Amino acid sequence: AQSVTQPDIHITVSEGASLELRCNYSYGATPYLFWYVQSPGQGLQLLLKYFSGDTLVQGIKGFEAEFKRSQSSFNLRKPSVHWSDAAEYFCAVGVGAGNNRKLIWGLGTSLAVNP
Amino acid sequence: NAGVMQNPRHLVRRRGQEARLRCSPMKGHSHVYWYRQLPEEGLKFMVYLQKENIIDESGMPKERFSAEFPKEGPSILRIQQVVRGDSAAYFCASSPALGRQETQYFGPGTRLLVL
Numbered sequence: 001a002q003s004v005t006q007p008d009i010h011i012t013v014s015e016g017a018s019l020e021l022r023c024n025y026s027y028g029a030t031p032y033l034f035w036y037v038q039s040p041g042q043g044l045q046l047l048l049k050y051f052s053g054d055t056l057v058q059g060i061k062g063f064e065a066e067f068k069r070s071q072s073s074f075n076l077r078k079p080s081v082h083w084s085d086a087a088e089y090f091c092a093v094g095v096g097a098g099n100n101r102k103l104i105w106g107l108g109t110s111l112a113v114n115p
Numbered sequence: 116n117a118g119v120m121q122n123p124r125h126l127v128r129r130r131g132q133e134a135r136l137r138c139s140p141m142k143g144h145s146h147v148y149w150y151r152q153l154p155e156e157g158l159k160f161m162v163y164l165q166k167e168n169i170i171d172e173s174g175m176p177k178e179r180f181s182a183e184f185p186k187e188g189p190s191i192l193r194i195q196q197v198v199r200g201d202s203a204a205y206f207c208a209s210s211p212a213l214g215r216q217e218t219q220y221f222g223p224g225t226r227l228l229v230l
Contacts, residue, residue: 094217
């Protein structure tokens with residue numbers, strides 16, 4: 001079955017510290033992977049995506065993610081967190097074929113940033 | 116280029132009333148997706164539509180829920196005889212073309228509260 005797991009429900013880091021949010025997926029075909037961020041009461045903003053090619057992808061706001069097929073993972077990283085990064089982060093995998101496609105989501109990781 | 120637009124942003128209904136949620140995709144996008152975010156749960160796919168066609172409604176509840184994307188005008192998600200369990204954030208996303216790797220761009224969501 002297709003699924004996405006984000007093992008960490010909540011993470012707290014200090015401003016300026018590095019960050020890694022974990023994401024594992026289960027999907028039989030080549031995965032198309034996404035990270036979205038949601039601020040309280042807001043919509044979902046795309047941070048980055050992986051389709052093919054270089055397994056290290058760069059996104060907006062200084063985020064990057066690395067696709068590791070052997071580990072079925074797509075972890076999100078940032079070298080130095082800013083207070084404005086406090087938000088909910090969602091990992092998703094694009095599934096389907098032809099006209100049938102949708103996103104399967106992890107439950108999200110809530111990030112708090114201490115000053 | 117305006118993003119995905121959803122209205123209303125907040126909607127309050129009493130049990131038994133109807134809720135109509137509207138979504139205008141980004142300019143040039145002909146594919147619309149609806150997702151629901153329930154409290155304490157992740158995002159769940161509901162339905163995928165192209166102009167005048169429902170492509171995949173596997174995530175839609177069998178009763179009371181319907182969706183359309185007419186040739187002209189926004190996509191509509193309609194919930195008849197709402198119940199308290201329908202209280203959630205409903206997000207619409209759009210994409211430009213075929214392929215499950217296509218990025219979905221999200222609107223700000225409609226927060227539905229059923230009293």
